[in-house]
Amino acid sequence: MLSTLTSRTGLQGLIVYAGFVLIFLFFAATLGSESFLTTKNLANIVLQTAPATVMAVGLVFVLSAGEIDLSFGAIVALAALVAAIAMRNQPMIVGVLAGLGSGAAAGAVNGLLVAYGRLPSFLVTLATMGVIAGIGRSISDLQSIPVISPGFISFFGGGSLAGIPSLIIWTLAAIAFGHLVYRQTRFGAHVLAVGDNPRAALVSGIKVARIRLSVLILSGACAGLAGLLYAGRLQSARYTLGESDLMTVIAAVIVGGTALNGGKGTIFGALVGSLMMGMLNNGLILMGLSVSYQMIIKGLIVLVAVAISLRDPNR
Amino acid sequence: MSNPVLQLKNIHKAFGGVTAIENFSLDLHSGEVVALVGDNGAGKSTLIKMISGVHPPTSGEILLDGQPASFADASVARERGIEVVYQDLALADQQPVYMNLFLGREPVKGPLRLLDRNRMIAETEALVKELDVRIPSSRATIRDLSGGQRQGVAIARATHWAKKLILLDEPTAALGVAETGRVEATISGLKARNLAILIISHSLDQVFRLSDRICVLRRGVQIGIRETAKTDKNEIVSMITGVGQ
Ligand SMILES: Nc1ncnc2c1ncn2[C@@H]1O[C@H](COP(=O)(O)OP(=O)(O)OP(=O)(O)O)[C@@H](O)[C@H]1O
Ligand SMILES: [Mg+2]
Numbered sequence: 001m002l003s004t005l006t007s008r009t010g011l012q013g014l015i016v017y018a019g020f021v022l023i024f025l026f027f028a029a030t031l032g033s034e035s036f037l038t039t040k041n042l043a044n045i046v047l048q049t050a051p052a053t054v055m056a057v058g059l060v061f062v063l064s065a066g067e068i069d070l071s072f073g074a075i076v077a078l079a080a081l082v083a084a085i086a087m088r089n090q091p092m093i094v095g096v097l098a099g100l101g102s103g104a105a106a107g108a109v110n111g112l113l114v115a116y117g118r119l120p121s122f123l124v125t126l127a128t129m130g131v132i133a134g135i136g137r138s139i140s141d142l143q144s145i146p147v148i149s150p151g152f153i154s155f156f157g158g159g160s161l162a163g164i165p166s167l168i169i170w171t172l173a174a175i176a177f178g179h180l181v182y183r184q185t186r187f188g189a190h191v192l193a194v195g196d197n198p199r200a201a202l203v204s205g206i207k208v209a210r211i212r213l214s215v216l217i218l219s220g221a222c223a224g225l226a227g228l229l230y231a232g233r234l235q236s237a238r239y240t241l242g243e244s245d246l247m248t249v250i251a252a253v254i255v256g257g258t259a260l261n262g263g264k265g266t267i268f269g270a271l272v273g274s275l276m277m278g279m280l281n282n283g284l285i286l287m288g289l290s291v292s293y294q295m296i297i298k299g300l301i302v303l304v305a306v307a308i309s310l311r312d313p314n315r
Numbered sequence: 316m317s318n319p320v321l322q323l324k325n326i327h328k329a330f331g332g333v334t335a336i337e338n339f340s341l342d343l344h345s346g347e348v349v350a351l352v353g354d355n356g357a358g359k360s361t362l363i364k365m366i367s368g369v370h371p372p373t374s375g376e377i378l379l380d381g382q383p384a385s386f387a388d389a390s391v392a393r394e395r396g397i398e399v400v401y402q403d404l405a406l407a408d409q410q411p412v413y414m415n416l417f418l419g420r421e422p423v424k425g426p427l428r429l430l431d432r433n434r435m436i437a438e439t440e441a442l443v444k445e446l447d448v449r450i451p452s453s454r455a456t457i458r459d460l461s462g463g464q465r466q467g468v469a470i471a472r473a474t475h476w477a478k479k480l481i482l483l484d485e486p487t488a489a490l491g492v493a494e495t496g497r498v499e500a501t502i503s504g505l506k507a508r509n510l511a512i513l514i515i516s517h518s519l520d521q522v523f524r525l526s527d528r529i530c531v532l533r534r535g536v537q538i539g540i541r542e543t544a545k546t547d548k549n550e551i552v553s554m555i556t557g558v559g560q
Contacts, residue, residue: 180429184429185423185429185430186430193410196407196408196410199405200418202388203367203369203399204418205419206418263409
């Protein structure tokens, strides 16, 4: 198993697993079974990372296609707010569709500008990040909006199915669906081809523009779902949701083994990367560090992890 | 004689204000090998890209089987049985060999239309064996192959899918003597299968070994077409260089 894993992804692909184990052992040793090593805390880490993992799935597609999305954090808040506002006087399903729809629509705006406007995704999503964050602030008046639908809160937040918490089901569903599409469909193969060599993809009859549009819509929709998960777990929506996820999710995906410049990636790696980032977050809080130190240490660890991940001997 | 597979009529191509091809005309018949020769920058690759639909000509006509062809993009030409080995090979470097052979045409199976990797791998292995392309494995990543092996993969892909016309842009540029011999044998095989072949090469020995006719281009100008059997290297060299005419 290990040997097939190495031969397929190279040693590089294993770094995320090593980092995961290392960080786990570090916190287990320093914090021990009082705070970190409890079933409740470990389960909590998984639940808390659910939105980030869902965002990571979308980002794997975007990066693999050779693009970047900087706006997904802002889309998270927009989708959560839109869903919460819609559910003030509409049934849950309207809120869900409005939330997911606003995420996908924001992604479509990014995608159209990138694919057909031929603008670099870095600049497009940097700009739309600001615009979307502004829209989120304006529709919510900087207030947090409560979500009262019990169905929604159970489905996207604290509920469970056959004893498995909803958030874990969402995580597994996103990973399974993402992996299937990424590895087993022509769409996934074309995403990789476009990120690898767009000219070769074009002369091979792949609709390059359509792929670029699709991955950005997918990323927007994933961010929309992540917004619903936040709204369900916190039972409210606020313009600050997703704000801190931008760096975390990009780091999770890259540490997980997805290339920053396209053509290569893994959904499972992104899951492990995301759990690793969640564990880091959790451990630093439990160590009692102030928020400012948490930010500094997290930033440095991300820097080291990303630097190691990108040291591809073939590049 | 039957309709030519490919007819180029007064093709003109300019990039911005720069003329790359001036008034080029050529008929290409099935079972025929035409070599396109000329110095660097003469416009050879540009001509191939116009035939395959990468660049539209600025003016002039391209006919396929006597029908005007207007290729919106390169996929249309492919659907009509035209395959190209581009000078830069057009391979996706981080993908395995078998994915490159099926790039844009991946077979799927089942109601979920999932990729049929086993079939791609099996067909790749058969093809690589048939053409004697020596690569470590059909699952090898293109980036890990030598320049010659990559060229072998690009040629294998084009020969696998070509039904009517194959355009080869310096297909043996990176190949050793033995590999060049194998590619030349493959090209002769395609000719025997009655495909039309347009090959760009800087090796006049190769051109004389393979071609029925030789078309010379100099700085975008079509200098002339000669029957290979009725010309010699000296004449072709002086047509290419413009010296000694
Ligand atoms: N996309 C492009 N944009 C602008 N100019 C181009 C473009 N493609 C080719 N040219 C110009 O057209 C001319 C012909 O180029 P082309 O690549 O067809 O030459 P070639 O005969 O294939 O040369 P070589 O033997 O070096 O491959 C050159 O002057 C080149 O600079
Ligand atoms: Mg050329």
